[in-house]
Amino acid sequence: MAAKFLKQEDLPAFLAHLAKSARVIAPVKTDGLVQFEPWTPEKQVELEVLLAKQSPKEWVFPQTEKYLEFKYGKVMPEGSGEAVADASENAAESVPQPTVEVEVRNEAPAQVIFGLRPCDARGFTQMDQVFGGYGGFYFDPFYNARRAATTLLVVACVEPRSTCFCTAVGGCPAGREGADAIFIPVEGGFVVETLTEKGESTAAFSGLTEASEAQKAQAADMEAQAIGKVGAPFTLEGLRDHLHDNIDDPRWRDLCMRCISCGTCTYVCPSCYCFSINDELVESTGERYRVWDNCFNPIYTEETSGHNPRAEKFKRFRNRFSHKFWYYPDKYDSLLCSGCGRCIMDCPTRIDIREVLRVMGTAPETAFSQASRPTEAKAAAPTQAEGKEA
Numbered sequence: 001m002a003a004k005f006l007k008q009e010d011l012p013a014f015l016a017h018l019a020k021s022a023r024v025i026a027p028v029k030t031d032g033l034v035q036f037e038p039w040t041p042e043k044q045v046e047l048e049v050l051l052a053k054q055s056p057k058e059w060v061f062p063q064t065e066k067y068l069e070f071k072y073g074k075v076m077p078e079g080s081g082e083a084v085a086d087a088s089e090n091a092a093e094s095v096p097q098p099t100v101e102v103e104v105r106n107e108a109p110a111q112v113i114f115g116l117r118p119c120d121a122r123g124f125t126q127m128d129q130v131f132g133g134y135g136g137f138y139f140d141p142f143y144n145a146r147r148a149a150t151t152l153l154v155v156a157c158v159e160p161r162s163t164c165f166c167t168a169v170g171g172c173p174a175g176r177e178g179a180d181a182i183f184i185p186v187e188g189g190f191v192v193e194t195l196t197e198k199g200e201s202t203a204a205f206s207g208l209t210e211a212s213e214a215q216k217a218q219a220a221d222m223e224a225q226a227i228g229k230v231g232a233p234f235t236l237e238g239l240r241d242h243l244h245d246n247i248d249d250p251r252w253r254d255l256c257m258r259c260i261s262c263g264t265c266t267y268v269c270p271s272c273y274c275f276s277i278n279d280e281l282v283e284s285t286g287e288r289y290r291v292w293d294n295c296f297n298p299i300y301t302e303e304t305s306g307h308n309p310r311a312e313k314f315k316r317f318r319n320r321f322s323h324k325f326w327y328y329p330d331k332y333d334s335l336l337c338s339g340c341g342r343c344i345m346d347c348p349t350r351i352d353i354r355e356v357l358r359v360m361g362t363a364p365e366t367a368f369s370q371a372s373r374p375t376e377a378k379a380a381a382p383t384q385a386e387g388k389e390a
Contacts, residue, residue, distance in 0.1 A: 123270025163341030263294030
């Protein structure tokens with residue numbers, strides 16, 4: 001598909017064009033905080049700040065999602081008012097029968113998310129495998145309805161942060177994975193590449209013109225420069241095997257000492273998807289909803305019996321990194337991390353995922369002596385009793 005050019009001053013008109021047929025979500029600064037919000041003409045899109053506080057995943061996978069309403073009632077059996085010769089039979093037939101009415105809620109309005117970064121779009125592709133029935137596993141109709149109704153217009157990164165590590169996990173500051181179109185900042189505006197039919201449908205805007213060769217060359221140069229600004233803090237080669245082999249390494253306890261189990265890293269992550277399901281009932285009317293949860297929650301894995309296979313903090317800490325770079329790759333043949341670095345920026349105790357992977361992603365024979373492992377520090381590898389993440 002041919003590259004287009006959008007002038008910077010025409011961006012509000014472009015978004016207004018999109019808003020005629022869909023809800024437009026964009027990064028907006030409110031009270032000093034950049035968040036993805038529904039766009040209106042009086043709101044200015046914030047692209048100078050590289051990353052919004054949270055990824056836009058909540059617009060496809062809401063923090064709180066009511067998807068079922070139910071109501072209990074009673075009805076009289078059919079024909080219970082008729083005269084019956086047998087009094088006992090008449091009494092039985094006149095007893096009200098309990099009923100329950102159920103209504104499924106699956107709201108998926110058409111929406112366009114503009115201004116998300118390549119790491120954010122890649123996070124959607126990683127969640128797609130979990131909720132989309134990959135390998136014959138679970139298919140979630142609620143997530144997929146919203147995903148199908150969503151168009152992702154990605155803006156490439158010009159100045160990656162020191163906490164970015166997308167290239168280390170196979171990404172790119174101008175990555176196309178998961179994007180329907182990508183907007184590459186150049187002098188005076190954006191070079192626009194449409195990548196899917198949904199992306200092409202957003203290009204029917206009179207302000208989009210053919211990009212010149214000079215503009216396309218500038219976009220390519222910007223992409224190359226941005227890639228060079230992202231470091232390689234660890235290597236993926238052997239990482240999954242090393243995490244497996246280091247499962248009972250006592251340094252997991254040392255690395256998790258600063259962790260306060262707040263779960264902030266999971267909430268700001270564009271690919272974490274843990275949730276819990278709750279029912280609320282007021283008199284005879286209730287609703288079922290799901291809400292984001294996190295694997296650092298001390299009772300996240302607590303069973304009905306009271307047993308908790310991850311009662312100790314180091315096990316929950318170990319699980320997060322093992323899930324992203326070991327369990328998930330085993331099941332879906334890809335990573336569960338897009339390298340956005342939000343977990344580094346927002347951790348209140350400054351735990352750095354890159355440091356953890358550098359330490360625990362090394363071969364055990366070079367990391368520590370098998371003979372020197374304290375017996376009390378050994379932990380069994382995750383079994384079905386401890387439970388891997390989905």
